[in-house]
Amino acid sequence: MARIQAIIGLIKDCNVEKLENIELMEEAIEKAGKLMDLTLLETVSHKFSPSGLTAVALLAESHIAVHTYPEDNSIFVEVMSCGRGDAKKVLELMENMLDGKAEIVLDKIIGGE
Amino acid sequence: MARIQAIIGLIKDCNVEKLENIELMEEAIEKAGKLMDLTLLETVSHKFSPSGLTAVALLAESHIAVHTYPEDNSIFVEVMSCGRGDAKKVLELMENMLDGKAEIVLDKIIGGE
Numbered sequence: 001m002a003r004i005q006a007i008i009g010l011i012k013d014c015n016v017e018k019l020e021n022i023e024l025m026e027e028a029i030e031k032a033g034k035l036m037d038l039t040l041l042e043t044v045s046h047k048f049s050p051s052g053l054t055a056v057a058l059l060a061e062s063h064i065a066v067h068t069y070p071e072d073n074s075i076f077v078e079v080m081s082c083g084r085g086d087a088k089k090v091l092e093l094m095e096n097m098l099d100g101k102a103e104i105v106l107d108k109i110i111g112g113e
Numbered sequence: 114m115a116r117i118q119a120i121i122g123l124i125k126d127c128n129v130e131k132l133e134n135i136e137l138m139e140e141a142i143e144k145a146g147k148l149m150d151l152t153l154l155e156t157v158s159h160k161f162s163p164s165g166l167t168a169v170a171l172l173a174e175s176h177i178a179v180h181t182y183p184e185d186n187s188i189f190v191e192v193m194s195c196g197r198g199d200a201k202k203v204l205e206l207m208e209n210m211l212d213g214k215a216e217i218v219l220d221k222i223i224g225g226e
Contacts, residue, residue, distance in 0.1 A: 001123070001182040004189065008119065008223065044155045044171050056169045056176050058157050063169050063178050065193070069114040076117065076223070080178070080191070105223050110121065110189070 003112030004062060007079045007087040007104070014075055014100035019068040022047050022055070028097050029057045029064050035093055036085040038064075064090070075100070116225030117175060120192045120200040120217070127188055127213035132181040135160050135168070141210050142170045142177050148206055149198040151177075177203065188213070 018024055022045050033040045038059045045055035056065040062080035069075065077094055079087040091102040131137055135158050146153045151172045158168035169178040175193035182188065190207050192200040204215040 001185040001187050001189070004180075006121065006219070010114070010224065041159045041167075042157045044157050044169075046154045046171055046173075048173070054154075054171055054175070056157075056171050056178075058159055058167055058169050060159075060161070062167070062180055062189075065169075065176050065178075067117075067175055067193075072114040074114050076114070076175075076193075078193070080180075080189075106119070106219070106221065108219065110218050111123065 001111040002082045004110040005081050005087045006106055006108045006110055007091065008106035009077045009091040009102045009104050010074055011077060011094055011098060011100040011102045012074045014073050014098040016070045016073055018098045019070045019075060020051060020053065022053050025053060025055050025066055028094055029055060029066065032064055032090040032093055033057065033059065035089055036081060036083050036087060038081060038083050114224040115195045117223040118194050118200045119219055119221045119223055120204065121219035122190045122204040122215045122217050123187055124190060124207055124211060124213040124215045125187045127186050127211040129183045129186055131211045132183045132188055133164060133166065135166050138166060138168050138179055141207055142168060142179065145177055145203040145206055146170065146172065148202055149194060149196050149200060151194060151196050
C-alpha cells in the first residue's frame with residue numbers, strides 16, 4: 001500500500017481569538033494543502049459552543065485535521081499524507097499563523113511496502 | 114487539554130468489493146461512532162477512479178478517517194477520540210465488516226494534562 005507520513009502536533013501558547021476563528025482555520029488548512037502540493041477534495045468544520053472548533057480536510061492524499069482547545073491556548077494538528085513533501089512544514093505554517101509553539105507528538109511512516 | 118486516544122490500524126486481506134463500496138464504508142463509520150458512543154457531526158467521502166475511496170467523519174470528540182487500497186486488499190483506519198470507550202473496538206468492527214485482519218500501527222494517548 002501507499003507510504004503515508006503521519007504527523008501529529010500540539011501547538012501551544014496560541015492566540016486564543018485565532019483558535020476561535022473558523023475562517024482562519026479553513027484558510028490555514030488550504031494554505032497547508034498548497035504548501036505540501038496536496039489536492040483538497042472537501043473541508044468540513046464545526047464551531048462548538050461556547051468555545052473551540054474542529055475542521056477536517058479530505059485530500060486526494062489522505063487528510064488534515066485540526067481541533068482547537070482555546071481554554072488551553074492550544075490546537076491539535078494532524079497531517080496524514082501520501083504526498084512527497086515533509087508534512088512537518090504544516091506545523092511550522094500553523095505556528096506562524098496562530099502565534100504559537102509546536103511540539104511534535106508523532107512523526108511516523110505508515111505502509112510503503 | 115483533552116485526552117485523545119489515537120488509534121491507527123491497517124486492515125489487510127479485506128474483501129475488495131467492500132473496499133470499493135462507499136455506502137458500506139459510511140455505514141461502518143456510523144456504526145463505529147455508535148459503538149464508541151461518539152457524536153457524528155458530518156461525514157465526507159470521495160471515490161477515486163479507477164479504485165479506492167476515502168472518508169472522514171467529523172466528531173464532537175475528534176474524528177474517524179478511512180482510506181482504502183483495493184490493490185492491496187487493505188484499508189487504513191484512524192480513530193482520534195476524546196470519548197471514554199476503547200477506540201480499538203472500531204478496528205474489530207471494521208475487521209468483521211470487511212472480512213479482514215487488523216494490525217495496530219499506533220495506540221497512543223495524546224494530551225490529557
